[in-house]
Amino acid sequence: MRKRNLDVAVISDVHLGTYGCHAAELESYLKSIRPEWLVINGDFIDGWQFSKRYFPDTHTAVLRRILKMMSDGVKVVYVTGNHDEMLRRYSGFRLGGFTLDDKFLLSLDGRRFWFFHGDVFDLSMRHGKWLARLGGLGYDLLIVFNRSVNRLLERFGYEKYSFSKKVKNSVKAALRHINDFERTVAELAAENGYDAVVCGHIHEPVIKTIATPKGTVQYLNSGDWVENLTALEYVGGEWSIRYFDPAEIAEPAAGGAKVRPAAAENGHLEFPGIGRRPARRKN
Numbered sequence: 001m002r003k004r005n006l007d008v009a010v011i012s013d014v015h016l017g018t019y020g021c022h023a024a025e026l027e028s029y030l031k032s033i034r035p036e037w038l039v040i041n042g043d044f045i046d047g048w049q050f051s052k053r054y055f056p057d058t059h060t061a062v063l064r065r066i067l068k069m070m071s072d073g074v075k076v077v078y079v080t081g082n083h084d085e086m087l088r089r090y091s092g093f094r095l096g097g098f099t100l101d102d103k104f105l106l107s108l109d110g111r112r113f114w115f116f117h118g119d120v121f122d123l124s125m126r127h128g129k130w131l132a133r134l135g136g137l138g139y140d141l142l143i144v145f146n147r148s149v150n151r152l153l154e155r156f157g158y159e160k161y162s163f164s165k166k167v168k169n170s171v172k173a174a175l176r177h178i179n180d181f182e183r184t185v186a187e188l189a190a191e192n193g194y195d196a197v198v199c200g201h202i203h204e205p206v207i208k209t210i211a212t213p214k215g216t217v218q219y220l221n222s223g224d225w226v227e228n229l230t231a232l233e234y235v236g237g238e239w240s241i242r243y244f245d246p247a248e249i250a251e252p253a254a255g256g257a258k259v260r261p262a263a264a265e266n267g268h269l270e271f272p273g274i275g276r277r278p279a280r281r282k283n
Helices: 023-031 057-071 085-090 123-127 129-155 163-175 181-191 246-250
Strands: 004-011 033-041 075-079 093-095 098-101 103-108 111-116 196-199 206-212 215-221 230-235 238-243 267-270
Touching: 023 033, 023 057, 033 057, 033 111, 033 196, 057 075, 075 103, 075 111, 098 103, 181 196, 181 206, 181 215, 206 238
Parallel strands: 004 033, 033 075, 075 098, 111 196, 196 215
Antiparallel strands: 004 230, 093 098, 103 111, 103 267, 206 215, 230 238
16 A cells, blocks of 8 residues: 655544444554654543443554554654543653653644644533533444444435434534634634644544634644544645545545645644435436
8 A cells, every 4th residue: 555655644532442433444544644743632542431342453453553653663642632531640751752741732834733632621521521421421322323324324325324423513503602612722822822723622623714812823623533534634834634535545646635724844843741315326
């Protein structure tokens, strides 16, 4: 497989150890790239739903792939999230090309990118953690039900449908009147003198510019590997969102990602402490 060279690749919200995790797809994606830096921006292993009864070989294969990337010289930064918060006690740990931390800075072409998961700005996490945990369990069960429904839909010629995304987006639309996650983190980034902020947590891949009283800030979110199957990539002076496509993985093409520009060059790190029936094919 021909690998694509990247300066930076960012993944988050993989949720290894849960039924919703698309581990096989993630491993295929990781096999298709050769980044200088791989940033795992939180919720990589799901400590909330983790069970010894469910950690299939495909999930183990992801861990092995990342270890292989490290042995090949890829620098890996693991930024902790709320589902893997048990690792936060080890923040600041570094060994060879591996770093574990709560946040870090990446300087690209004189611009400062602030990486952190984002759960600290989620009011449901701060004021109702037990509700968040219960919601996580319900979300995982919904994913299992959704996969069974989609197998039936495909068998009868209908497109897949995401119950979880429909429910989640409806909830988010209400929550945004109370807690505008993107604006909150952008404003904080501007107040601290950062040019951009890179998060995960809310499972919404996006690259946008947000105006704040302190100036404009670029906001990036790497999405997830439960529903969207996305990663952020930086190469050739631009950030892009890469959507997993089995055909592209089988034979990667130049480009092939949705790109929203963000001027940047090679950088260095600074550490601050469901469905409708598809159209019929014509014979």
